Amino acid sequence: MKILVTDFDHVVHEVTAEADWPIMEAIRSAGLPIKAECGGCCLCATCHVYVDDAWVGKIQAMDDEEEMMLGEAPQVRPSSRLSCQMRMAPELDGLVLSLAPTY
Amino acid sequence: MHDSIIETDALIIGAGPVGLFAVFELGLLDLKCHLVDVLDKPGGQCIEFYPEKPIYDIPGLPECTGQSLIENLQRQILPFEPEFHLGQLVSQLVQRPDGRWDVTTDAGTQFNAGVVIVAAGSGCFTPRRPPIDKIEAFEGRSVFYAVRRIEAMRGRRLVISGGGDSALDWTLNLARVAERVTLVHRRDQFRAAPDSVRKMHELVADGTIDFVLGECRALEGADGNLSSVQVATNEGAELRLPADCFLPFFGLTMKLGPIADWGLNLDENRIAVDTEAFETSVPGIFAIGDINTYPGKLKLILSGFHEGALMAQKAFRILRPEKRLLFQYTTTSTQLQKKLKTA
Incomplete structure (x- = not known):
């Protein structure tokens, strides 16, 4: 499965993602500059991404922990998510997102 | 030695x-x-x-x-x-x-x-630095990521940003000595001890401190001395808060x-x-x-x-x-x- 990730220089990368893997891990293993400091523990908000509007409704809803932690990221929008908390699934094949600012 | x-x-x-x-x-x-x-x-x-x-x-x-x-x-x-x-x-x-x-x-x-x-x-x-343009120029003079001496904040106008225990603890502690404390956080929810959150809301209610829902976007001032902090509020307004010091607490x-x-x-x-x-x-x-x-x-x-x-x-x-x-x-x-x- 693939996801399309826009980096900070507005370059779009096609990234391979395995089912059930955190999307942050897919972005990281593609070598893109995502900090993801805490390693997927939902503790740092440095894997902040903006999900393309067309895909927002298709992704699993946020739990309280993610919502709380996302409050620590800068320039949060309605489409903001922490990519370590989103898991790849067949219905997300082709997902479009972009890297977002972090503290 | x-x-x-x-x-x-x-x-x-x-x-x-x-x-x-x-x-x-x-x-x-x-x-x-x-x-x-x-x-x-x-x-x-x-x-x-x-x-x-x-x-x-x-x-x-x-x-x-x-x-x-x-x-x-x-x-x-x-x-x-x-x-x-x-x-x-x-x-x-x-x-x-x-x-x-x-x-x-x-x-x-x-x-x-x-x-x-x-x-x-x-x-x-090390403390996280918020992505604010030219913040480095103010660090050590009017932007601090930790408070070493409470007395140094006496009589100052402070803008504190963050939603964790550090932001809340310093808001409560510095409210007693500062000229004015304004806490800025993007949400009305905090990752902090419920007791601190309650005390903070009490201080807001009795007019001791201000709480702004929004995000600090820019700093104004010269030679490392701050004059104001610009805040984008959640309602979409731009506020300019007069300030002597900016204290961001965004973790490590x-x-x-x-x-x-x-x-x-x-x-x-x-x-x-x-x-x-x-x-x-x-x-x-x-x-x-x-x-x-x-x-x-x-x-x-x-x-x-x-x-x-x-x-x-x-x-x-x-x-x-x-x-x-x-x-x-x-x-x-x-x-x-x-x-x-x-x-």
Whole structure:
């Protein structure tokens, strides 16, 4: 499965993602500059991404922990998510997102 | 100052799980350790990031938490009487003509160590800097990531930003001395003690402090002196808050820090080591745990433990060249059991 990730220089990368893997891990293993400091523990908000509007409704809803932690990221929008908390699934094949600012 | 230098066999930089276990492996070989850590308590990421999260991949421990792992490691190394120097950053490392190392911290503590072991994880924890243009120009004069003296804030107009315990604690404490405190946070929810949140709301209700739902976007002022903080409110308005100081509390991030200047071979911010002794490109300096890299490296706590065991063998050869190294098991060696105070 693939996801399309826009980096900070507005370059779009096609990234391979395995089912059930955190999307942050897919972005990281593609070598893109995502900090993801805490390693997927939902503790740092440095894997902040903006999900393309067309895909927002298709992704699993946020739990309280993610919502709380996302409050620590800068320039949060309605489409903001922490990519370590989103898991790849067949219905997300082709997902479009972009890297977002972090503290 | 010369007589206050601390002599030690090994100086360990970083008191996370791997640094702590290195004390055990070195201790079995009768090597004395001092540890320096930038945090105010041992444990590193285990304590700072996930004290309550379960860890499932420590051999022999089906489940533990960051906190319990660190507590157990501290108990395990107690017989070796390690000495901790906390809240300090190792800033300087210079080799003496005799091969030993002069190590100095930013607090002025000086060591003379036979070997140096870098067990610094992902680097030293430092405050997160918000992505605000030219914030560096104000740092140290009117932007602070920590408050060292409450008195320095007396009579000042403060803007505090963040939604965690630090932001809340300082809002409550500084409200008593400051001319005015404005807390800025993006949400009306906080990752902080409920009691602090309640007290903060009380101060807002009685008009002692202001609370703005929004995000600090820009700083205005000249020569490092702040005049105002611009805030984008959640309603979409732009506010200009007059301020003398801006205090952002966005938690900690990790940086390699002064380690980058010690002439060690680095590979993408990690220290390259050999896999026989986990020694760096500079003999006598070792790197173990997440901070190192080598072909096949896995950033696992258990890998760091193994690296510490092999490192100790080489450290012994450097520190005690005249002695023979006898490999012994803790299960059968009465000598080792005596050291562990179990015999």
